[in-house]
Amino acid sequence: MLFKDIIGHKEVINKLIQTVKDNRVSHAQLILGPEGSGKLALAIAYSRYLNCEDKQFFKENHPSGLIGDSCGNCRSCIKFNKLIHPDLHFVFPNATTKKITKNNFSDNFLSEWREFLIEKSYYVSLNEWFEKLGIENKQGSINVRDCNEINRILSFKTYESEYKIMIIWMVEKLYHSAAPKILKILEEPPENTLFLLISENHDQILPTILSRTQLIKLLKVKDNEIIEKLSKNYQIDDKTTQFIASHADGNYAEALRLLNNTDEEKFNTDLLINWLRACFKGSVNEVNTKNGSIEGLNTLVATFAKIGREKQKSFLNYVLKISRYCVLINYNQSNLVKLSFDESKFIANFYKFINAQNIEAVSEELNKAIYHIERNANPNILFMDVSLKMHKLLNNKY
Template sequence: MLFKNIIGQHEIKERLKQTVRENRVSHAQLFFGGEGRGKLALAIAYAQFINCRDKNRFTNGDSCGVCPSCIKYNKLIHPDLHFIIPVSTNTSVKEKPTSRQFIKHYRELLLENDYFTTLNSWYEKIGIEKKQAGINVYECSEILRTLSYTSYESEYKIMIIWMVEKLNYQAAPKLLKILEEPPDKTLFLLIAEQHEQIISTIISRTQLIKIPKIEDDEIIKACIEKLHVSREEAAMVAEIANGNFTEAVHLIKQGEGRKNYFDRFVGWMRLCWTVDVPKIMAFSDEISKEGRESNKSFLQFGMTVLRNCLVMNYTGKDIVKFREEERGFLEKFSPFVNQANAGRFSEEFNTAIYHIERNVSPGMVFLDLSLTVARLIKMTPSKAVS
């Protein structure tokens, strides 16, 4: 992965390259930020750059992409590049699961998705969606074993620990000890999304690199170039994706997904309005079968519609381009999203997304949210005051 092939993040790229040029690469760094911002791609590009044998070959300050080290990095098979990832037992690994047993699948997933992947898609890939995956004690013994060998081909051994918030409590002391007394010429690049779940002692032992959201312009550009959509569609998707490229790709891959989302959202809001509980239950059950990623996207889309309704309600304008037939619904619906409930809507949708990410049953999440929405849409500004 070359830096130039990563979407946006120019400032971070520059900063990372600078640490190499100035020879002050810290031995343990934590790449932290929300989903779909390219944290893993940046860490891999950084590792490749550090080990590139010919980084001064071109003046653009990137890895050369063609030296023996880069060629192996391009396929993620460099012998001094190691990945630690959350794993669990599955149908083929019955006990003591470690990253090594799953690395082939992980490489595949990364290369298929241009290095953008989520925990849920990883779980789906290895068929462990419903189990609690983690970075476990067996893994930490494995790390020690791996690092006890000298590096094969490059100056630095690099260990990328993906989703370090999934580190099990029993395994934490071992990893902390490794970070505290790292073997010579070894770099740890940790990656995490959920700040509150990372053990604080890990944070205190690493240098924090905050990865910001990808700018909308960059997402639009990438959608047009990589996914060949129109500028209009790319702009719509970028608005919903909110700096998350994985989400943008997901929305586009669904193709007709957006129209589908809109119609379903309208149907759902009608059920909430009439508080038709049996139908709400059927809806929740139905949508839960589509998988967590899809459920999250639908909720994100719902939030965009609600935000748009609020703006429309107060200014008469759209923040997103909606189709003519969609505007009809929005005009009727927008008075029900107002200052009395807009904050709560956003809070409740975000909580639902949070719960879906954390393996709460999506059917339950949608049922709960529907009942809350049923209450919220009956709130008007005057009622809220009284």
């Protein structure tokens, strides 16, 4: 991953290059941004540049829009291609699996991690990583063993490059009880050691971690940048490219998922439509109507219980997004709404049931459900409860 391979963020990249040029590299930096914005890609490209043996500095108005980049050919760059540089280290959320049944920590999964990043072009999501691990219903975290390993690794000198770099992906998943183990080294790291912390949720990071880092903020990727990248890398027609970019909503990881997983996308859309219809009817068992049958809540709740906690949270966030779109349509702001054909067809008749009067309560119930999933609530009880509450809200019985 070179700087030139990152989608957008030229201004941020150039500022980082300038800090290297001026020898003003901060020892602990937090890269914050939404999913699919390129945080991890930026961290890896930055790490590569710092340890490149032939750093490139470009003149003004370079075609790339950058003021520099890694050479791509030196010994260090070649190792970065495969993420096997001995001075590049990763910590990321993990859990026990069928293969690793106890004492799990990030190093157990390094080969899967490298394969995952390269396979996904460094634009990844937490859900996809947990699917890769096969952790099923468990919730991944960065644990005490990970923190002990951070201290152990960073106690050694660099092997062959100027900087030893520790990338902590999704630092908000750090166990609160584990955090004290890395606070001292985060504040006073060994010489030529760089921490790059990556997060999607500023509010979930411990204040003691935040106060020790310099913030780098990334925004969503622009639609035209996603279109340009997809057109360059994949042989797909303009209509499909534009649809994917529009539906991805600035998330390139989502764009790649839409490109490669149309069956999964259809499953989520069908589940959304069936669930909202069932919530509106409020029937526990299947209902027959003039337009066909509607699945009962019992069947749908059983489906939710099988898909795992991360997918459950992802689905509820999807419902939140669709709910917001319904409100926008109610206010004649359809130009701000990005929907697939199947979603549009459903929302055209459903949008009036989620409006300014109930959107706050709908959002509150969905967010509460996400909160309880994170705390290991029983999915059968939780989804039946939120379904019945949605029934009341959709029918103005609140």
